[in-house]
Amino acid sequence: MVTMSDVARVAKVSATTVSHVINKSRKVNPETEKAVREAIEATGYAADGIARSLRTGRSQTIGLAMTAISNTYFGDVVHALELKVTNLGYSLILTDTHDTPEQELRAIHALLSHRVDGIVLAPSAFPEAAYAHLSRRKVPLVLIDRVPETHPPRVDAVGVSNIEPIARMVEHLGMAHGHTRIAMLAPKPGIITTRERVAGFCLGLERIGLDPAAAPIEYAGESPEQTTAALTRMLEVPSPPTALVLGNNLVTVAAIAALRRRGITPPHGMATVSFDDFPWADSFEPRLTTMSQPVDELGAVAVQLLFERMATPELESRSVRLEPTFELRESCGCPRGPGV
Amino acid sequence: MVTMSDVARVAKVSATTVSHVINKSRKVNPETEKAVREAIEATGYAADGIARSLRTGRSQTIGLAMTAISNTYFGDVVHALELKVTNLGYSLILTDTHDTPEQELRAIHALLSHRVDGIVLAPSAFPEAAYAHLSRRKVPLVLIDRVPETHPPRVDAVGVSNIEPIARMVEHLGMAHGHTRIAMLAPKPGIITTRERVAGFCLGLERIGLDPAAAPIEYAGESPEQTTAALTRMLEVPSPPTALVLGNNLVTVAAIAALRRRGITPPHGMATVSFDDFPWADSFEPRLTTMSQPVDELGAVAVQLLFERMATPELESRSVRLEPTFELRESCGCPRGPGV
């Protein structure tokens, strides 16, 4: 390994000067600087980030603790985050919490041991243990996707609006297509996004004069098997629903597959609307009517909030809600538009 | 920050003993050990990975330099890698090369400055500059997805077979469905996987008695616009192809969309087969006939090879090819199976 002292020796200056040249941290005689730069070139020197971190206390890394990286939705968010973080001269350490408090805590520990300068966390259903560790270490933290009801102190959060967008889709099913038996296949129970989406479902029903208490709501978990089972429970009753609200991307794909196995292809036999959009949704049948989350913006805002807090830790907590956009296609029963 | 000396003071032992207790690196009196563990508990001490790395020369991190994380295919690979790496007690630093030599080099620099213990790289079309930096630093390296023709010394590689699987799909179009005008929409030119897939296309044509030199091959790049343009060039000729080989997942989605805009829905008016599978391909129309890459295995093998090389750097170079599986659905013209 070639170190700073090696460069210093070649350039016939002190290591101090080499350091100052690299960091532009004080005025250096142009000639000296030239000698140093040439010595760096000649030796092929590259700074050791580890040593630098130990000395400065900053690691130039951001930790990302995501739930289920396999979910393409999170893949998009990771992409957006990586882009911004890299542009700011930081690196990204990626961990997966698998959406369990235990693995979440382990992930946080791993990030903390690398002394990350900030953390982006998609919190699990019970993130208290993780929060406790984080606040003791006072690492800047931004929550993503799941915006908690009660705000932890000095912690920011960014997610999307869930209630109103789902309500709007329900209204569409009722007002535009006259459905009165509308059901919901909700994602994992216990997490805030699911609670909000279910609340939005109920709100939408009320607005079109339906009774939320009488509406079928099944929790589909996140595996295709659970979704299939939930759908079966829902359909094998005297008067099954005629329209279905699908709570996220995983539930949507699993539900469409399960419907298909029963010979149902939306909108025929069942109208559907979904939360989360797909890049291929325009070109494949059934063409899904969805609420599309602004995933790129989600990542970008998360990084923005995090860096602001890194600069000013004592800031008041902030939470940001981004608005999804309604992608009206045909699975809800709308006729095919002209351009497609 | 609470350090080892703090713990030592509380436990009334030396920092050396604390270190040995934590690392189990020498025998310690059970009573002393108990005192140390209690002191760790009491102080909330957590080891500083940065300081440890500086001292030991190992960072317990693996660097991942991927092309285009936005591609869901790579998302799956990242997921598989993260899982294995974490289980081995390492962390993953994620960078995106955006498939350009410049950004690739910057990504490698970033990883090197963090002193990663090993690197998984999806090489760009011209990875020589990156290789040069890596070999000077002697960081264990495994190439993923794109297996180079000539093997850099002391470097492993893992990818999938491209030639034979594509040839097999072409044969299927010719033998089972009688197509004689078969075209290919290939991914980004210049990269080895594209070259192999085009070679497989030509090989398949030869096997069914068609002339590869006369077959339309267009490079679709990776943007929907380029794909649309390529498809237009291909179709607006006197006798357009009746079957289409789609070179990867991005090309596939863009091509199906473009076909649809012309009123064509495979297999009607155009038979298609694709490289890369989709989790939703079973449930949405057109149901795509594809070659499915074993992405999980790809990630797992990459990590396996990397850790073997980290343990034994002087190993001969190895390259592994995993076999895709043929998912026969209906976009090629096959009738719908019974179970779907």
Place this chain on the structure above:
DNA sequence: TTGTATGCGTTATCAG
């Protein structure tokens, strides 16, 4: 069975 001393490569303080 335990402790002391040293150095990993860098940056910050202070002195010149």
Place this chain on the structure above:
DNA sequence: CTGATAACGCATACAA
């Protein structure tokens, strides 16, 4: 404008 020196927190060689 430049340099000597110390310290970041830890692991290890050596000593007791």
